[in-house]
Amino acid sequence: MSEYNYPQAFEKLRQLVAGIHPLPDDAWQALAAGWQPFSCGRKTCLTRPGEPERFLYFVCEGIQRVFHIDEHLREATLVFMYPPSFGGVLDSILLQSPATYYYETFTPSAFLRLPVPLLHALMEQHPHISTLVRKGLAHTFSGVLHRLAELQTCSAEERLRALLQRSPHILQLVPHKYLANYLGMDATNFSKLLNQVRF
Helix, strand or coil, rough: CCCHHHHHHHHHHHHHHHHHHCHHHHHHHHCCCCEEEECCCCCCEEEECECCCCCCEEEEECCEEEEECCCCEEEEEEEEEEEEEECHHHHHHHHHECCEEEEECCEEEEEEEEHHHHHHHHHHEEEHHHHHHHHHHHHHHHHHHHHHHHHHHCCCCHHHHHHHHCCCHHHHHHCHHHHHCCCCCCCCCCCHHHHCCCC
């Protein structure tokens, strides 16, 4: 992976934060001071079930996913992350409990990452940071509910169209077998649907 421009990443992080809940200068300076650059290769497992999530990630480069494997070794892709967005196993971050999901890179990836204990300390010290996290979580929860409704009420074609409307570039970023899994359909049917439907 080429060397990532981390100073530029901090500006993108600030823009994302401001879009959720603008912070006064003292709160932003406290938050910004805790993030550290980190990079890794493709197919790196950053978090495993049974381990507490140690970091909140800000994705600078690359694509990742959070997924679940059940006792029958069936896999479920829950969410994709790509720039500029936050990453990690969210419930483990907020509850400070062992993760029940995997967080893995698809491609070589670059991040800024903030230790979870520091995040919680900053939330205690700065009400605006606590509000930022609460608003960010509300947006995430709204998206999860919308996706659950899609999975239960929409046809396979409607689910695919909705995904491409939200993220039109995702077909070029994520291997199709994982997109099929995310949409709750067989990989063969996904390929047929791509060939049959005009987007």
